[in-house]
Amino acid sequence: MAATKQYTREEVAKHNTPDDLWIIVDGKVYDVTKFKEMHPGGTSVFLDEEIPGQDATEAFYSLHRHEVLQRPQYARLAIGTIAGEESVIVSRVIGELSKVPYAEPGWLSEGYHSPYYKESHRKLQKAVREFVDEVLYPDAQLHEEDGKRPSLEVIEKMAALNLHAMRMGPGKHLKGRTLMNGVVTPEEFDYFHELVITQEFSRIYARGYGDGLQAGAVIGLPPVLNFANPQLRERVVSEVLSSKKFISLAISEAFAGSDVQGLKTTARKTEDGKYWIINGTKKWITNGVFSDYFTVGCKTEDGFTVILVERGEGVETKSIKTSYSTTAGTAYITFENVKVPVENTLGPEGGGIFVILSNFNHERWVMCCSSARSHRAIVEECLKWVNQRKAFGKPLSSQAVVRSKIAAMIARVESVQNWLENITYQMNNMSYKEQATKLAGPIGLLKMYSTRCAQDTARDAVQIFGGRGITKSGMGRFIEHFYRTVTFDALLGGAEDVLGDLGVRQAMAKMPKNARL
Numbered sequence: 073m074a075a076t077k078q079y080t081r082e083e084v085a086k087h088n089t090p091d092d093l094w095i096i097v098d099g100k101v102y103d104v105t106k107f108k109e110m111h112p113g114g115t116s117v118f119l120d121e122e123i124p125g126q127d128a129t130e131a132f133y134s135l136h137r138h139e140v141l142q143r144p145q146y147a148r149l150a151i152g153t154i155a156g157e158e159s160v161i162v163s164r165v166i167g168e169l170s171k172v173p174y175a176e177p178g179w180l181s182e183g184y185h186s187p188y189y190k191e192s193h194r195k196l197q198k199a200v201r202e203f204v205d206e207v208l209y210p211d212a213q214l215h216e217e218d219g220k221r222p223s224l225e226v227i228e229k230m231a232a233l234n235l236h237a238m239r240m241g242p243g244k245h246l247k248g249r250t251l252m253n254g255v256v257t258p259e260e261f262d263y264f265h266e267l268v269i270t271q272e273f274s275r276i277y278a279r280g281y282g283d284g285l286q287a288g289a290v291i292g293l294p295p296v297l298n299f300a301n302p303q304l305r306e307r308v309v310s311e312v313l314s315s316k317k318f319i320s321l322a323i324s325e326a327f328a329g330s331d332v333q334g335l336k337t338t339a340r341k342t343e344d345g346k347y348w349i350i351n352g353t354k355k356w357i358t359n360g361v362f363s364d365y366f367t368v369g370c371k372t373e374d375g376f377t378v379i380l381v382e383r384g385e386g387v388e389t390k391s392i393k394t395s396y397s398t399t400a401g402t403a404y405i406t407f408e409n410v411k412v413p414v415e416n417t418l419g420p421e422g423g424g425i426f427v428i429l430s431n432f433n434h435e436r437w438v439m440c441c442s443s444a445r446s447h448r449a450i451v452e453e454c455l456k457w458v459n460q461r462k463a464f465g466k467p468l469s470s471q472a473v474v475r476s477k478i479a480a481m482i483a484r485v486e487s488v489q490n491w492l493e494n495i496t497y498q499m500n501n502m503s504y505k506e507q508a509t510k511l512a513g514p515i516g517l518l519k520m521y522s523t524r525c526a527q528d529t530a531r532d533a534v535q536i537f538g539g540r541g542i543t544k545s546g547m548g549r550f551i552e553h554f555y556r557t558v559t560f561d562a563l564l565g566g567a568e569d570v571l572g573d574l575g576v577r578q579a580m581a582k583m584p585k586n587a588r589l
């Protein structure tokens with residue numbers, strides 16, 4: 073029950089001894105007499121002469137996140153409020169936009185404008201934010217820690233709202249579906265709607281869990297959607313989008329990552345030509361531990377072919393412990409004489425490179441969306457911290473060197489978001505095929521740039537937070553998490569250098585023959 077009793081500051085001041093110790097935090101009165109013995113920060117801090125019976129708001133917020141006071145075991149220490157005063161401090165409010173400058177992309181900031189977003193994008197953003205705050209965030213924080221896969225209940229709720237389907241992007245697969253309780257129609261759904269979903273999902277501060285949340289489908293299902301025969305497509309797409317089955321993209325190997333040509337997994341036809349026999353291994357396969365289907369890149373007689381493999385005889389998966397959480401289900405996979413019907417071939421035999429490359433564009437673009445937004449969340453953390461934390465008697469923001477770091481962070485996140493929105497606009501106005509030919513270079517360059525920016529920001533954020541930036545709990549816990557996991561964006565879907573190189577090679581290929589200085 074909420075504490076309703078009202079006190080004056082003079083009354084509170086009388087409770088100022090170790091045996092009768094009250095404090096005020098943000099207009100609320102806390103009796104910490106017994107709690108001080110169990111306080112994780114020690115008893116002595118409560119006995120400091122500026123604390124007992126006094127307003128400890130500033131001391132509290134320079135050492136704790138607001139969420140500490142919302143945990144039930146601590147919330148119940150509140151015995152009342154100060155008469156005539158109200159709690160004013162806000163942190164994350166469910167479903168609401170942050171009012172911290174640069175905490176939201178420009179189009180969501182009060183009084184700013186954008187040519188790209190319409191009413192349906194705003195409605196979708198609001199609905200997804202509520203879902204993320206209420207459903208995803210608590211589950212994410214729980215499983216990022218215990219390493220278990222995201223709760224099936226959450227995955228099913230996503231399916232009921234057709235979130236899995238929307239994360240595949242615009243297209244025929246949305247036809248006839250009610251999207252997020254009808255806030256957007258399948259016909260009007262475009263890449264900006266998908267961007268909104270991906271960016272809102274990135275606000276969970278749990279990179280591994282984020283991947284556990286069907287990232288395998290986001291990258292593994294499009295080849296089925298775009299290249300499978302109709303019967304196979306119908307069955308697999310409906311099973312995955314309704315969360316009955318899970319799928320992952322299995323391309324990279326211990327032998328080769330970004331170098332698709334260097335892969336060693338083989339698929340050979342049986343003599344009657346009816347089956348593929350697949351042998352080989354795959355490594356770093358997101359969601360592989362719990363997947364039922366695998367979209368596998370194989371070497372075949374004609375070159376490189378993509379084949380859909382169902383979990384069964386000869387397929388083994390085991391968990392790989394990476395530097396983010398095992399909740400992502402990252403797997404090492406072995407295929408030993410796995411027999412797969414030739415009908416499971418995705419796209420033309422020997423034409424796998426096109427299947428994979430066209431898919432890579434979407435995957436990399438999705439990663440740019442999430443990288444930009446998780447990066448922005450760190451800018452918000454830093455802005456709040458430098459505003460509330462005092463050092464040498466002044467807020468951190470009064471130091472020019474700190475402001476200079478913040479300036480660079482803001483410039484980076486804004487430039488990434490603005491470039492991203494321009495590319496998203498191009499995607500909206502190009503066919504899938506056109507995207508594959510015209511946007512592979514720009515998307516590669518954008519991904520390289522956005523993950524470099526994010527890594528620079530992670531480094532600066534740790535300097536600003538000091539020891540807290542390398543501590544898994546307390547004030548800097550999201551900074552520690554970001555710094556530890558930011559490299560996933562820089563590697564998955566293509567390493568930075570490879571993507572930068574791709575962008576420049578594509579530009580060189582398009583140089584006019586007669587161009588001279």
Ligand code: HEM
Nearest residue numbers: 102112113117123128131132135136137140146149546547
């Ligand atoms: C109702 C009041 C308070 C509650 C419920 C509370 C709770 C906590 C908790 C849960 C932690 C562990 C770290 C975390 O989860 O953030 C902590 C750490 C700490 N607390 Fe408190 N606390 C209270 C008031 C205070 C006050 C008034 C002070 C200082 C005057 C203080 C000083 C500290 C310190 C120094 C730490 C260690 C911080 C660190 O490791 O960085 N606490 N407190």
